[in-house]
Amino acid sequence: MSNGKESPQRRERLRQEELKDNPTGNMNDAYNRSQNGSLVDLVGGLGWRGTGILILVLIFGFIIFSIFFR
Template structure:
């Protein structure tokens, strides 16, 4: 009996297959990702509460910046 694969597991499996099949392309992608960051990995690792806290901190920072510098 096989269990159903979750979307995260399927995404990771496809990513691993792409890394195996196209190693030079993935090297280039990795270099670009390290420079720009990846929002999906960042927010996916924290969950919805952590993402909400980061959004609230960004909004509070925007208000504080507007108060002091405008």
């Protein structure tokens, strides 16, 4: 790309290729991800409906928390 920006599809493809080429790094990444979590993987695994439900649960949880714990 001439402007230096990469598309999300290209970044994901490069990430997948790196995971295939470096299995030891993949194990390290998996261990660290299990310790910290990854929002990208969470949203990617849920899809758009699951992400919407997660956002609604967070909003309702915040409203209920603010009502009872003022």
